[in-house]
Amino acid sequence: MGTAEIGHARPRPCARQWGAAGPRSAAARARCASAAASSLLPLLLLLAGGALAAAAGWAPVTGDNYKEPTDAGNVHTVFLTDCTAYADWQTLTLAYSWRQSGQPGPLTRIMSCTDEEAKAHKPDTLESVTTHTAPSYATAVRTGDHYAAYNKPGAIKDWLKHFSPEEEWILILEADMILRQPITPEDFNLTSPGHAVGARYEHLAGVSNQLAAQHIPEVVPRADALAGPPGRRADQVGGFMLVHRDDLRRIAPLWLKYTEDVRADPQASGSPQAWAGGSRRIMLTEPAHAAASEATRDAGDRAAARAGRRACGGVVVAEAWKYAGDTLARNQGDKPWLAEMYGYVFAAAKADVWHRWDKEAMLYPGYTPQGVVHILHYGVQWKVTPATGEPWSFDKKDFNAFDISRCPPWETGLKRPTSGLLPPPPAPSKLVKHNDSIDRYRELLALEPVLTANAALCQHYLRICRPSKQLARVCDIVDDAYQALNHKLERMDGIMACGDFLRFFAAA
Incomplete structure (x- = not known):
């Protein structure tokens, strides 16, 4: 060849x-x-x-x-980035893997940039990847809080405002993923709105405690265990999401709202103990802290990751324990880096969209697979030891x-x-x-x-x-x-x- x-x-x-x-x-x-x-x-x-x-x-x-399904190509794949050189090589990698996988439907990069960043970016280097440029949402207008992961719900909301996908189903990926096998609604028996799928994230402890009770008290606790324990008010999912287009339109604005709310919540900060009791099986799928921390640290927000103490709406977040299960929010006043994930699952619950979690499709390199791996998420360091x-x-x-x-x-x-x-x-x-x-x-x-x-x-x-x-x-x-x-x-x-x-x- x-x-x-x-x-x-x-x-x-x-x-x-x-x-x-x-x-x-x-x-x-x-x-x-x-x-x-x-x-x-x-x-x-x-x-x-x-x-x-x-x-x-x-x-x-x-x-x-x-x-x-009525249409095997009825999926639109999107992934979220900023507009840095760091995001560009990951974009190339994901787009290449998407083509190799045979994933049906189109692929769109949703890129969040400030005006200055957008002018400096070199779009000609990635002309083979369809791109929607959204404003930067990294600083919340309502609270003044800076958190790079606000870009995810904000940019998806902006994309849906300016674009009407023909495909019924939207597959949401992270830039630091490769797609190995197609992800389609028929793989998960998804046939209608109101149902979605995501990777298993059991460390979202706040879906079953006071955190959910405070933010979505009107949601009736679930009796099933399809995406978390019975009694939860939201699902324990993350990583990738396959969700109906109409559902995502309802989820997106709520996603941003609840992300801001959880970031501002003094009860949302986690503790090491919240994760220490987790099972090894969870770790085979996803390190507890990885997804929520990546966007922040990748955007150069390391100082915020270390300090984590910010004034929000005039109120200093003072508590740092109990409810979110966030291993990166261990100190008094730390804000949860899992806030964006809680924002999504709370928004989905409020919109009456419920998931089945998937335990096999997504894997971090170096962890033990539970079945055929469709997505590799290379968000954290891993090691390979050869024979010599x-x-x-x-x-x-x-x-x-x-x-x-x-x-x-x-x-x-x-x-x-x-x-x-x-x-x-x-x-x-x-x-x-x-x-x-x-x-x-x-x-x-x-x-x-x-x-x-x-x-x-x-x-x-x-x-x-x-x-x-x-x-x-x-x-x-x-x-x-x-x-x-x-x-x-x-x-x-x-x-x-x-x-x-x-x-x-x-x-x-």
Whole structure:
């Protein structure tokens, strides 16, 4: 494959039904059968037939449990950024992964900028990514509080004010994600407004205590456990959200309001104890502090992250314990960095939009997968230890000055380059050999964000830069590494997708 054609779309494995061991739809079952045919047990699978599949609990999904969508491309994917160089390389990476994943529908970058930032930004470097530029909402008009994560609800509200998406469903991602497999409403049996899906975030303790009772007292506590414990007034979801367009229009203004309210609430500050009692299973999905803290620290608001004491509406926030479960708000007067997440779930509850949480689709690199990973969220540092040689680690915040507009020549071999390519991880062949498929899958997934970023960067440079020997050489190396990883991950995705089915036959 030539360097002008970096990468290819990965075949999609079967997905998993809510609370069941088998794939959701006829198309998914066909994908699972295809994956199984290339597994270690093809003969057993061919001979087993439907009776054994039923005995394994792998029954077809019929009737009210599953409805085929009217339009498989009925999803509009959006992600939120500021307008810095730091956001640009992440934008390239996400857009590239979106194309490779086969995600249906369009992709839009929603970019929050001040007037000065918008003038300084170089839009020509990212002309391949549709972008909506929104004002900066980082300083709340109502309270004067500075919190970069206000940009998320504010910019989505602005986008919906100026744009009417044709697609019924909106997939909301973070810039520091790569999309590995499509996320569609049929994957989660979403068929109508009022229902949504998000990643599991059990550390949002405030949905079940006085925090929710204070901010949304009119919401009747839930009796189900679809996205949190019974008795909650809002759902414990975050990370990515798949929500109906009409619901998002109702949620967006409330999202900003409740984010401001929670930031101003002296009862919202968390304590270390609130997270210390959490389960290890949660950590496999998402570090407790990561999502809420990223926007603030990425925007250079480190002083605010350290101090966290701000006057709000003339009242100094004085308490710092009890209700939010925020590990970054440990000291008296700290404001919760989880406020934006609470803003969303409180707004959704107020709008009568309820979620099912997903425990498998999203993962931080280095954590143990629970199933097929659709989204990798590389928001915190992780490490890979090869069989020989030094450990490799990556922290996206080390590359906040990375400039995607600079063409070769580049200085290579730097630990923290500011142009060219990101420091590559070990080759898949250099990893420690694991007998357990989940360990192998975890290790391979840890390589994927940076290899995807470098593949995206190469595609970008091949478009904007003059041909050169260095560009051809380094991008050939990138392509070889990306394809080698893709080959291994395609097989592992299939094994993980049909894991319950295959393990049944392995034990038979």
